[in-house]
Amino acid sequence: MKLFDTIIDATMAEVEKCDVKKLPVELSRAWPDNGASEFIMQKDSAFELGGGTNPSVNYTCVTTSPLMESDEILLAGPDLSEIKGEVPFARIVILQTEDLGDDSEEQYRAIRDMEFARYHVFPKGYMVRVSSMSNEEQVRVSKEALKKGISFAAVGASYIKKYKEVANVKHVRVIFLLQADTVTALKPYAGKVNDITKTLTHIFDNILADCGHCDMKSVCDEVEGMKEMHLGLAKKKDRKE
Numbered sequence: 001m002k003l004f005d006t007i008i009d010a011t012m013a014e015v016e017k018c019d020v021k022k023l024p025v026e027l028s029r030a031w032p033d034n035g036a037s038e039f040i041m042q043k044d045s046a047f048e049l050g051g052g053t054n055p056s057v058n059y060t061c062v063t064t065s066p067l068m069e070s071d072e073i074l075l076a077g078p079d080l081s082e083i084k085g086e087v088p089f090a091r092i093v094i095l096q097t098e099d100l101g102d103d104s105e106e107q108y109r110a111i112r113d114m115e116f117a118r119y120h121v122f123p124k125g126y127m128v129r130v131s132s133m134s135n136e137e138q139v140r141v142s143k144e145a146l147k148k149g150i151s152f153a154a155v156g157a158s159y160i161k162k163y164k165e166v167a168n169v170k171h172v173r174v175i176f177l178l179q180a181d182t183v184t185a186l187k188p189y190a191g192k193v194n195d196i197t198k199t200l201t202h203i204f205d206n207i208l209a210d211c212g213h214c215d216m217k218s219v220c221d222e223v224e225g226m227k228e229m230h231l232g233l234a235k236k237k238d239r240k241e
């Protein structure tokens with residue numbers, strides 16, 4: 001599946017313009033998970049990532065292209081222990097999966113499962129608020145968690161662990177980025193990821209492929225593989241009837 005490959009390439013081109021560090025990936029040192037979202041009060045908060053007027057963005061892309069040989073956590077900017085106030089924030093996740101074959105339903109299911117994982121990571125003392133409308137993500141980090149040594153390596157490991165529970169996920173790249181201009185430059189890609197995901201939902205809800213009367217045409221014209229996926233599904237349905 002290569003529906004997101006253009007976005008992944010454009011994202012990495014932006015990320016590589018920054019001073020990026022590769023953090024160690026140790027899943028055994030993932031930050032403890034709270035099991036559910038927790039509320040951190042303002043008085044207990046050390047700072048907010050993406051808070052105030054700072055730009056923020058979050059999105060997840062999936063590919064079968066062989067991008068990585070192992071899991072990766074990349075950081076452009078200071079680590080949590082070095083942050084003194086509100087800062088810009090992007091968290092981008094790129095998932096490399098096993099070959100999902102030509103089965104469109106399998107591909108769609110994989111994307112849905114990965115979306116689920118995206119919203120089910122709750123590091124203790126790291127309160128995540130996401131806006132699916134604006135694709136923003138704000139994180140309130142507690143003073144307590146900072147005292148206990150929370151870091152992007154530990155939080156990144158928590159995300160990797162969760163994603164690797166999803167069938168077919170081979171490697172995960174988590175990118176934390178705290179540079180205002182790059183966060184702003186990445187924002188449009190979050191919109192494009194949403195468009196692709198919405199179009200996939202449309203495809204699976206409307207088996208009949210009628211491009212002449214479809215609101216998603218601009219997305220399918222732009223994203224390679226989208227029309228093929230819909231036509232493949234329609235053919236499969238015809239065969240079953």
Ligand code: SF4
Binds near residue numbers: 199203216217218
């Ligand atoms: S392939 Fe055609 S009918 Fe299907 S979502 Fe794209 S534009 Fe719409």
